[in-house]
Amino acid sequence: MTDIPLVERLIGPAEALKALVKASGIVLTTHANADGDGIGSQVALATYLRGRYRSVRIVNPTPFPDAYRFLLHESWLVLPATDEEAARYCASATLAVIVDAGQIPRIGRVNKLVRHLPKLVIDHHPPGPKPFQGLVYRDESVPATGSMVLKMLEHARLRGRDRQIWPPVASALYVALLTDTGGFRFSNVDAECFRTAARLVELGADPEALHRAVYGRFARRRYELLREALATLQVHAGGRIAWMTVPKDAYDRLGATLDDLEGFVDVPRTVDGVEVAMLFRTTADGKTKVSLRAAGDVDVNEIATALGGGGHVRAAGAVLAGDRNEATADVVARVEAAVAAAEAKKAAEAKKAADEKKAAAAREAAEAEKYDEWNAPTGRDALHDDEPPSTPPRASSRSNVLAWPIRPSGE
Numbered sequence: 001m002t003d004i005p006l007v008e009r010l011i012g013p014a015e016a017l018k019a020l021v022k023a024s025g026i027v028l029t030t031h032a033n034a035d036g037d038g039i040g041s042q043v044a045l046a047t048y049l050r051g052r053y054r055s056v057r058i059v060n061p062t063p064f065p066d067a068y069r070f071l072l073h074e075s076w077l078v079l080p081a082t083d084e085e086a087a088r089y090c091a092s093a094t095l096a097v098i099v100d101a102g103q104i105p106r107i108g109r110v111n112k113l114v115r116h117l118p119k120l121v122i123d124h125h126p127p128g129p130k131p132f133q134g135l136v137y138r139d140e141s142v143p144a145t146g147s148m149v150l151k152m153l154e155h156a157r158l159r160g161r162d163r164q165i166w167p168p169v170a171s172a173l174y175v176a177l178l179t180d181t182g183g184f185r186f187s188n189v190d191a192e193c194f195r196t197a198a199r200l201v202e203l204g205a206d207p208e209a210l211h212r213a214v215y216g217r218f219a220r221r222r223y224e225l226l227r228e229a230l231a232t233l234q235v236h237a238g239g240r241i242a243w244m245t246v247p248k249d250a251y252d253r254l255g256a257t258l259d260d261l262e263g264f265v266d267v268p269r270t271v272d273g274v275e276v277a278m279l280f281r282t283t284a285d286g287k288t289k290v291s292l293r294a295a296g297d298v299d300v301n302e303i304a305t306a307l308g309g310g311g312h313v314r315a316a317g318a319v320l321a322g323d324r325n326e327a328t329a330d331v332v333a334r335v336e337a338a339v340a341a342a343e344a345k346k347a348a349e350a351k352k353a354a355d356e357k358k359a360a361a362a363r364e365a366a367e368a369e370k371y372d373e374w375n376a377p378t379g380r381d382a383l384h385d386d387e388p389p390s391t392p393p394r395a396s397s398r399s400n401v402l403a404w405p406i407r408p409s410g411e
């Protein structure tokens with residue numbers, strides 16, 4: 001794999017697929033606390049590569065989420081990063097493929113396992129300060145990395161004997177798209193997203209079954225935890241900011257997992273009028289994790305990046321050290337400032353637009369006045385040039401009527 005550069009080289013789906021099939025041992029990884037997009041994308045790639053008789057394993061920085069195990073038909077494809085076997089496999093592999101992440105810190109402990117390997121990054125996040133070097137297939141316009149994986153595999157022209165490969169691949173990619181769009185609800189959903197979904201359905205994904213598998217099998221403890229989290233709901237800044245906290249004692253007492261928090265941030269996010277929503281929780285190592293969601297004009301990626309995290313314009317997150325209450329107050333203050341700044345920007349834009357409109361109206365009035373001396377009865381349409389006509393336009397009979405109304409006699 002000497003053709004994989006040590007600097008970032010941007011490539012498209014066809015070249016990404018080529019790099020993949022040329023490798024003889026492939027390590028697939030994604031960001032810590034993998035979501036449906038990371039898992040769906042890597043399961044799809046693993047299934048495809050397995051079908052092509054390639055050696056492939058999934059090695060993630062955090063355990064493979066139970067919620068997405070239904071996508072995985074061969075569980076031996078996953079090696080826990082803490083296992084000796086993962087280290088052995090990575091040592092003899094020839095390519096590391098990072099999906100749904102573009103920043104080195106995002107893959108945590110897997111870094112030291114794949115440091116020596118050439119990299120292929122498949123990601124839809126904006127480039128950040130600590131990017132991987134190597135081949136980078138990046139497309140920020142798509143809602144999910146899964147959309148990009150489909151574009152790659154469409155170049156493989158799977159057909160005929162690949163009939164067994166497609167349904168599990170399509171299902172995994174459908175889950176990637178489903179989860180990264182919040183069930184086809186977020187602002188990243190566009191016509192192209194539905195075309196991708198339609199294609200995946202044609203290839204064997206079952207929307208009803210996959211939706212039920214992802215959103216219809218919550219543990220009872222999730223609702224018990226939600227009940228306690230709901231008690232912490234706060235709405236501030238004139239209703240433009242809302243947040244909720246996952247109580248650590250309840251989380252521990254109920255034996256909750258991160259999967260149980262799926263959709264919690266939707267509670268503050270869906271309060272009428274809220275522009276920025278936050279969900280706070282305590283991490284395993286006692287830090288504070290904040291998830292940020294924007295519904296208005298605020299760029300939450302900017303806020304998260306300033307806090308050492310990152311994400312997208314409308315969905316981002318960060319982990320904060322220090323006291324929980326101080327961390328919460330700090331984030332809330334930053335969000336309040338950002339909401340106020342967005343508000344001020346909007347007001348300034350509105351004022352500018354109003355001023356421009358006023359100036360245009362004044363110009364128009366001045367123009368009209370200028371032509372008034374010609375007593376142009378057909379109006380400004382006849383006088384669209386700056387240069388006044390050499391003779392006044394002839395009055396139409398209609399304007400004569402208006403100029404000399406015929407009054408009823410005797411008045």
Ligand SMILES: [Mn+2]
Pocket residue numbers: 037038100124143144145180
């Ligand atoms: Mn994603």
